[in-house]
Amino acid sequence: MGDYAxxxxxxxxxxxxxxxxxxxxxxxxxxxxxxxRYVGYALRGNPSPGQDAGDIPCHRxxxxxxxxxxxxxxxxxxVQRSMLQEEGVAFDDEGRVLMDRFQWSGxxxxxxxxxxxSVPLGPPPDFDWKAELGED
Numbered sequence: 861m862g863d864y865a866x867x868x869x870x871x872x873x874x875x876x877x878x879x880x881x882x883x884x885x886x887x888x889x890x891x892x893x894x895x896x897r898y899v900g901y902a903l904r905g906n907p908s909p910g911q912d913a914g915d916i917p918c919h920r921x922x923x924x925x926x927x928x929x930x931x932x933x934x935x936x937x938x939v940q941r942s943m944l945q946e947e948g949v950a951f952d953d954e955g956r957v958l959m960d961r962f963q964w965s966g967x968x969x970x971x972x973x974x975x976x977x978s979v980p981l982g983p984p985p986d987f988d989w990k991a992e993l994g995e996d
Contacts, residue, residue, distance in 0.1 A: 864890075864892070864898060864902060865905065868899050868902040868903065869902070869906070869916045871886050871889045872903070872916050872917060872921060873915075873917070875964050876964060877917075877948075878947045878948040879962055880921065880949060880957050880962050880963055880964060881966075882896070882923060882924045882963070883896035883897070883923065883924075884896040884899075885924075886921060887899050900921075906934075909934045922957050924959075925959070926952070926957035926959045928957075944957065950962065
């Protein structure tokens with residue numbers, strides 16, 4: 861699918877069971893801030909969705925407010941919610957993931973990390989979080 865999608869898939873594979881990441885978070889982690897929409901496009905073409913080892917668990921990617929994509933490509937919003945619930949993710953009364961409890965920190969689940977440096981595990985050192993989040 862291309863380098864961008866490969867980088868997205870590599871990071872999404874690192875999101876641990878029972879945690880979620882946002883589209884924007886994935887974009888930042890691959891070093892392409894402000895490209896959250898393209899993360900969604902890449903995940904729509906996921907060649908191996910699922911929860912098993914080796915799969916790309918795209919169901920673990922949600923909007924920053926905890927909403928799920930209404931067009932979840934592999935069965936719809938209810939399937940995504942069900943998959944997350946099976947992993948222990950909880951939701952508020954409006955059906956949004958409780959992000960303060962279940963958002964992934966971005967750290968590798970095993971502590972091993974990316975050994976070849978091809979997938980950044982954080983934004984560049986000069987990354988301006990306030991500007992990115994519109995808080996300046």
